[in-house]
Amino acid sequence: EAGKAEASVQDTAEEVKKEEEESKPTEEVKKEEASKAESTGEVKKESEPEAASDGWVDVLGSGALKKRTKKAGSGQNLERGQQVRMKYTLMLSSGKIVDDGLEQTFQLGDGEVIEAIDLTANLAKVGEVYEAMSQSRFAYGVLGRPPHIGPNSSVLMVVEIIQAEDTPKIPDMAEVERVKIGDRKRKIGNDHFARHDYARASTNYQSACKYLDPPSYEISGEATPEVKDLQAKTWCNLALSELKNGKHDAGILAADRALQIDPKSTKALYRKGKLLQEKGELEQAEKVLKQALQIDPNSVGCKQFLKELSQKVSNQKKKQQQMYKKMLNLEEEKKEEADKGASSFGETQTSWLEGAIPTIAGSVTVGALAMAAYYGIKSLQG
DSSP: OHHHHHHHHHHTHHHHHHHHHHOOOOHHHHHHHHHHHHHTSSOOGGGOOOBOTTSOEESSSSSSEEEEEEEOOBSSOOOTTOEEEEEEEEEETTSOEEEEEEEEEEETTTTSSOHHHHHHHTTOOBTOEEEEEEOGGGTTTTTOBTTTBOTTOOEEEEEEEEEEEOOOOGGGSOHHHHHHHHHHHHHHHHHHHHTTOHHHHHHHHHHHHHHHSOOTTTOOSOOOHHHHHHHHHHHHHHHHHHHHHTOHHHHHHHHHHHHHHOTTOHHHHHHHHHHHHHHTOHHHHHHHHHHHHHHOTTOHHHHHHHHHHHHHHHHHHHHHHHHHHHHHHHHHHHHHHHHHHHHHHHHHHHHHHHHHHHHHHHHHHHHHHHHHHHHHHHHHHO
């Protein structure tokens, strides 16, 4: 059945090309699609879209993602969070096959597969075989998947749902089961990181950490050295992907957790130093790199980074000193101007008084002489 479906998808390559040209969702519709995909990871069952006359279901109502059942399954639709095993073939709109009959297990709705599969599998049942046509934004987007899938490429898929099981709660899992799921998510995160999709890489690293390094209240017992190594690696990878995402605080927390697990991890110290540097906390970054070199004095990378940091710290201090000096000079200039103004005001007051005193004295003398003359005349008349 899967083989027949694959041949059928070959015939729909031209349909996808036509969809690329004719189906151009508005920005508003795009936002709604992204919101559905990111917030729920599924299409609500009560609003499940109906198939058109040709059997294609327009999953999001915009033409960006379509599904057509080739073989019916049984039971209920798959549920978000289930562990799903599928077999799939993926090809480009040109008909070129990229992945041929591969099997993969993934957790539905948790970002382990492209959104085109997460969203269409949510409408499928165990045993079902279906075709899916997806525009690039629900496949590999603007980054593509080098070297076989270029940027902004639409894809065709044939998917067979082989099995689906509910995922046990973490406290109910055996360590080996938890580690298997966590390590799978870590590797998927590595794949996304390799194609520079740092947001998806972080999503999968975060999910991996939930299984590899759950809180102590969820599990009992000490992790084995092998598991601790995986824990530290995953947290360290998360620190780097968050650095690439520009999420410095989240990256520092991840690096700190890696160092709690393995205090001698120079890789974690190096990445923490990078994160601190990006935050502008150069002196703290310098301290962290000195710690790393105490652990591994021969680390060429740490030596070079510390040299660069020390130079930046020195330059920063010089700039600060220049700034403080400039500020002090400005204050001194203001004080001098104020003192000069007060002195000038005093001189002006003194000059005024010096000029005013003779004038007043002269006026008094003239007045006295006038009075004397008046009384002298009066005495002669009398």
